[in-house]
Amino acid sequence: MAKAPIPSDDTSARPYHHGDLRRALTDAARTIIERDGPQALSLRAGAREAGVSPAAPYHHFKDKQELMLAVGKQGFEDLGKAMKLALDTETDPTITRTNTIGLAYVMFARRNPALYRVMYDCARDLDALPHEDEEKDMTGYNLVREALVAAGAAAPDDLIGIEVACASAWCFVHGVAEMSSFAQFDPLKEALGGEENFYRELLRRVGAFSGR
Amino acid sequence: MAKAPIPSDDTSARPYHHGDLRRALTDAARTIIERDGPQALSLRAGAREAGVSPAAPYHHFKDKQELMLAVGKQGFEDLGKAMKLALDTETDPTITRTNTIGLAYVMFARRNPALYRVMYDCARDLDALPHEDEEKDMTGYNLVREALVAAGAAAPDDLIGIEVACASAWCFVHGVAEMSSFAQFDPLKEALGGEENFYRELLRRVGAFSGR
């Protein structure tokens, strides 16, 4: 009877040690970013959101910037997973691999617009994303390159041509991703019978990159 | 002898009234944004940069947000001017109008990366850009639509097709614009003999949108 957790209100019965506060903090940061905007994210706000004292984060992150980078990195990992998942579960053989990946990319940005914005900032800040897991970071890029070559966007031995094709596709999809939450496109989305159709119609044009 | 301006140091001999403080403040804001990042812009910093007391801006802007919007709006105006100028001065008839406009757009973003970022944030926040000068705001868009129709991207009576073509081109150019300051593309820029060639090579693909 002595040590049993107090049953009164089990959400308030948090143990002194959190368990995985680092993860809880990045999750809290994502919540804040999406709910109140990237500007609203502070170390204190993150701690508050995670239900922890203002000093607690310093046991897991050197400073605010390190938290931001962790959030961005987590975002890229999740984006990579989303793209892989889409490839693995796509059943319609008439849809090209590039389009499947592209749609997954855009939908991720659509669902996490503020996070996507932060990820982009991280990617710009120097080469901020840590190089330790270059493999992981490259996953998405490799998928795209492979798919573009398969689609005939460039000859397999035309290295520069391949890079340019990748850059084009990347820029295009990035543009669509960022614009995806623009209200300006709402009428067009409706006219095409839904958001997803709109993106598919746009992404179809990536195929045009390979046209001779 | 009485009222003559003190000649000692004419940069320090600013009159009590500024002349055009509103403009000086938006210029100062742009300086700060490009120099220290959008995060660093505060009303106080803007006033400091303009050499004026912290309370002075309140005679010209209701609050910080109004200053930000003014900066964004000014950015769009300048971008529109840059595109028009490029159209008016392009002499090579082998370059399509879409590509001329696109390159001007991308180069503007390349030269003002942080400002471009702020502009985009302004455009996203609600329909933040004031509607009074809808005409002006539409200038760029009209130029693009006209050029795309001229390029055969869609039949003149296919209204939806035109809109989709515009959306595609817009997303693509936006993507290139934002990626233009990514160091990741530096090797490719070099391989293609310079930055401008790189953008031209990318933008050439906008033409592919019209391919049947």
Added chain:
DNA sequence: TGTACATCAGTGAACGCGCGTTCACTGATGTAC
């Protein structure tokens, strides 16, 4: 042309606030013997 006065566009001091970060601390956990 000169004077009185309303209005405009600045000043500078002050406010309350949330932030990042540090510090000495303490409760919980894991390990050596």
Added chain:
DNA sequence: TGTACATCAGTGAACGCGCGTTCACTGATGTAC
């Protein structure tokens, strides 16, 4: 299995700072007569 102790992951109070904004003020300008 039990005890001593090092280590880890929290707490909460405190710091100094720059911020947005307000306020009573004052210098400069323009207008009526």
